[in-house]
Amino acid sequence: MVNGSRGCVVWFGHPAEHERDILIRAGWQIRRVGTAIGVDTGAHQGDGVVALADMRHCDAPALASMDRLMAEHSGIPWIVLRAPETPAREPSAKRVLESGREILMAPVDMPRLLEALRRAGNAARQDVTGGDHLAEMVGRSPVMVTTVASVHKFAPVELPVLITGETGTGKEVAAAALHRMSARRAGPFVPINCGALAPNLVQSELFGHERGAFTGANMRRIGHIESAAGGTVFLDEVGDLPLEAQTNLLRFLQEGSLERVGSSQPISIDVRVLAATHVDLEKAVAQGSFREDLYYRLNVLRLHMPPLRERGGDVELLAQHFLDHFREQHCSYARGFSSAARRAMRSYSWPGNVRELLNRVQRAAVVAEDALIGPADLDLRTNVGMIHRSLGLARVAAERDAIVACLRESQFNISECARRLSISRVTVYRLCKKHQLQLEDMR
Incomplete structure (x- = not known):
């Protein structure tokens, strides 16, 4: 098995049965593509796949088709298999050979092929994730491609970033990536869960205190922000900060200095x-409950982490990523997911987002008794049809709640409600009719 590097092999040609079996046993998924002109690999931009161009039994039309596909999918790493009798001077064949990352001669040495696939698979994954700095931001969905692009833009800019998103979507992972890709990467990265700070110790935890500042302060203490000097501080759940701490945080953002509790001496912190x-x-x-001026200070650049339910096939990619990582550290018989488990994962709404997926995969890796994890191992035994129905009802309820809340907040001003929801007045009236909302009865 190839730990941490399995993926999908698009095999252009006709693999021998024993070759196919060896790759499958090593953990690779095989997608065979015929040699007829007009075919497609089935791989799209952002797919972390490896392609095999099998020239061993190709005629001229097949070579032309292979040449076209390699040009159309130049972002995918290609490995070329050729026989001694393969025509190398024919223009299409020459371009195919020049485009290959590696070229293996027949008879194919399978250990060498597996090693070549491992290297190409790692390269493909780095193309998808943005390299080591974004290794934990796994995903190929359009929303994740957009998110990763924003991280690339924001990382080198010395401005605050406000990261939004539901619980469990990976906000701290994104913050760590922003730090690793910045000029401050050599400095400390200090995450602070503001919601977990004791109310009476928030000021001391953030800004530090001097000896004797309060009962129990037996020595000077450096606060979290000061300990991040030269690096990055990550204020998770910043909305939970009490107003007094918000005032001091605003002052720090404005002036670049802080005062420890019990001191009036400002300390400049970079x-x-x-x-x-x-x-x-x-x-x-x-x-x-939150200062408007502080909000604008923090919300200079904004990064939204999408919920897992909006990320399509990322759920399967993430699940395999988590399983591979677990296998690197623990003994587990499981090496993949059954088709039923994949269907269940795609149908589930994932209210706990990526964190819930991680927990379920780790549990499944421990309890699974087969090489392929099933729905029961993931504790996703709910009937798929029931999931779809319950999800549909949840969406209807959420839509109704959103329109009701917005109408009340806008004091039943239809134009204002439409503006806040970024929809037309006609759509507001249509939603009211759909959900049987009588404005007169709601006032």
Whole structure:
């Protein structure tokens, strides 16, 4: 088995049965593509796949088709298999040989082929994730491609970033990637869960304190922000900070200096601030629980982490990634997921997002008694049809709740409600009719 590097092999040609079996036993999925002109690999931009161009039994039309596909999918690493009698001077054949990452002669040495696939697979995965700096931000879905592109843009800019998204979507992973890709990568990365700080110790935890500042302060303590000097501080769940701490944080962002509790001496600190929240800070500002000026200071650049239910096939890619990582550290018989498990994962709504998927995969890796993890191992035994129906009902309820909440917040002003929801007035009326909402009865 190839730990941490299995993926999908698109085999252009006709693999021998024993070759196919060896690759499957090593953990690779095989997608065979015929040699007829007009075929497609089935691989699209962003797919972390490896392609095999099997020239051993190709005629001229097949070589032309192979040449075309290699040109169309130049972003995929190609490995070429050729026989001594393969025509190398024919233009299509020459281009195929020149485009190959590696060329293996027949009879194929299978250990050498597996090693070539391992190297190409690692390269393909780095193309998808953006290399080691983004190794944990696994995904090929359009929303993740957009998110990764934003990380690339934001990382080198010395400005605060507000990371939003539901619980479990990987906000700290994104913050760590921003730090690793910045000029501050050699400095410390200090994550702080603001929601876990004791209310009476928030100021001391963030900004530090002097000896004797309060009962129990027997020595000077450096706060989390000061300990991140030269690096990055990540304020997770920043919306949970009490107002007094928000005031001091705002002062630090404005002046670049802080005062330890019990001191009036300002200390200049060079640190980049990243913040994250799963709550609606705009709503918190409107309710008076979060300072508006602090919100604008933090919300200079904004990065949204999409929920797992919006990421399509990423759920299977992530599941395999988590399983591979688990196998590197623990003994597990499981090496993949059954088709039923994959269907169940695609149908499930994942309310706990990536964190829930990680927990379920780790549990399944321990309890699975087969090489392929099944739905029961993942504790996803719910009937797929029932999942679809319950998800549909949940979406209807969420839509109704959203329109009701917006109407009330906008004091039943249809135009204002439409503006806030980025829809037309006609759509507001249509949704009211759909959900049987009578404006007169709601006022």
